[in-house]
Amino acid sequence: MPVPYKLPTYALMIKYIFGPVPSRRLGISLGVDIIPYKTCTLDCLYCECGSTSELTLERKRFVDPGVVLEQIKEAIEGEKYIDYITFSGAGEPTLSIDIGEIITRIKGMTDIPVAVLTNGTLLYLEEVRRDLAPADLVLPSLDAVTPAVFNKINHPHKELDIHRIIQGLIDFRKEYRGKIWLEIFIAKSINDTPDELNKIYETAKKINPDKVQLNSLDRPPAYEGVEAVDIETLERLVKEWKDLQVEITTRTKRREEIVSFSKNLENNILNTIKRRPLTVEDLEALTGKSRGELFKYIDILEKEKKVKAQVNGDKIFYAPVRK
Numbered sequence: 001m002p003v004p005y006k007l008p009t010y011a012l013m014i015k016y017i018f019g020p021v022p023s024r025r026l027g028i029s030l031g032v033d034i035i036p037y038k039t040c041t042l043d044c045l046y047c048e049c050g051s052t053s054e055l056t057l058e059r060k061r062f063v064d065p066g067v068v069l070e071q072i073k074e075a076i077e078g079e080k081y082i083d084y085i086t087f088s089g090a091g092e093p094t095l096s097i098d099i100g101e102i103i104t105r106i107k108g109m110t111d112i113p114v115a116v117l118t119n120g121t122l123l124y125l126e127e128v129r130r131d132l133a134p135a136d137l138v139l140p141s142l143d144a145v146t147p148a149v150f151n152k153i154n155h156p157h158k159e160l161d162i163h164r165i166i167q168g169l170i171d172f173r174k175e176y177r178g179k180i181w182l183e184i185f186i187a188k189s190i191n192d193t194p195d196e197l198n199k200i201y202e203t204a205k206k207i208n209p210d211k212v213q214l215n216s217l218d219r220p221p222a223y224e225g226v227e228a229v230d231i232e233t234l235e236r237l238v239k240e241w242k243d244l245q246v247e248i249t250t251r252t253k254r255r256e257e258i259v260s261f262s263k264n265l266e267n268n269i270l271n272t273i274k275r276r277p278l279t280v281e282d283l284e285a286l287t288g289k290s291r292g293e294l295f296k297y298i299d300i301l302e303k304e305k306k307v308k309a310q311v312n313g314d315k316i317f318y319a320p321v322r323k
Contacts, residue, residue, distance in 0.1 A: 016063060017071045020082050022309040022316040025249060026115055027083030030075055034063045035091025041121045043155035046185055047222040049090040057157050065098045069105050076110055088117040100131030107134050115139060121160055124168030129175055140169060141183040145199045149191050169207045182209035186216050188227040201241050212246045265289065266297050270306065277317035
């Protein structure tokens with residue numbers, strides 16, 4: 001293990017906590033960002049945070065764990081309802097040699113579950129699997145299983161090998177007692193061929209996550225030329241990947257993407273929340289529509305700045321944007 005470098009004084013003044021923020025995947029989430037901006041093991045084509053400035057596999061100390069933990073303590077003391085304390089941000093959190101200690105000490109501080117968003121590339125290392133063991137939920141990603149496609153979509157560090165990464169995910173599943181939600185990002189004309197998708201499916205079955213979350217482009221990517229697959233492709237995969245629990249997490253951008261778009265339902269949602277803010281569960285009960293169907297309309301209304309999400313107590317409410 002590399003010797004941790006001494007942190008400069010200004011690094012102790014950085015705020016490592018953000019939120020709590022509403023999250024489609026994790027409810028009300030308090031973010032923890034312990035990696036310098038765009039320090040990562042990959043330089044993914046689609047990354048919404050931009051291109052990677054520090055492409056590395058070196059694990060080291062980036063933060064003072066005591067400062068991070070003090071900031072977390074202050075944040076949760078002032079917030080009654082938080083669904084997850086989530087390691088995320090614009091870098092790969094498992095590059096930190098302190099992540100295991102920080103997770104363990106969080107677990108001794110609060111009962112709030114801990115989640116880790118990771119690209120999963122370092123899970124082949126026993127010490128990384130050990131560091132993530134205390135977490136309640138780990139959300140790794142897997143966008144390709146063949147070397148050529150992996151190199152094309154993820155632009156990995158030259159020493160990374162996709163087969164070793166996959167074995168790391170399989171080994172982690174065998175050892176880990178928490179939940180694993182595997183995210184798969186699908187880009188048009190890059191990893192959406194029938195052959196690659198079938199290999200991703202077969203590999204996902206070997207990994208055996210608790211859930212598979214399909215995603216595609218819904219924000220500006222790091223590199224030009226990346227296109228989203230249509231929603232019909234994702235919905236087809238949900239039906240075809242029957243041996244896995246699969247859901248779609250990408251946001252709907254246009255009304256045309258909703259196969260049976262209903263102006264009446266859109267107006268019903270808008271008119272209802274104008275009377276009072278409602279949760280998606282409230283809207284399910286009022287409209288008789290599923291959560292997934294409702295989020296398609298909410299996505300469009302948020303994009304058009306007609307609706308906004310807001311945290312109130314232990315729930316996420318949707319309210320009209322007042323002009």
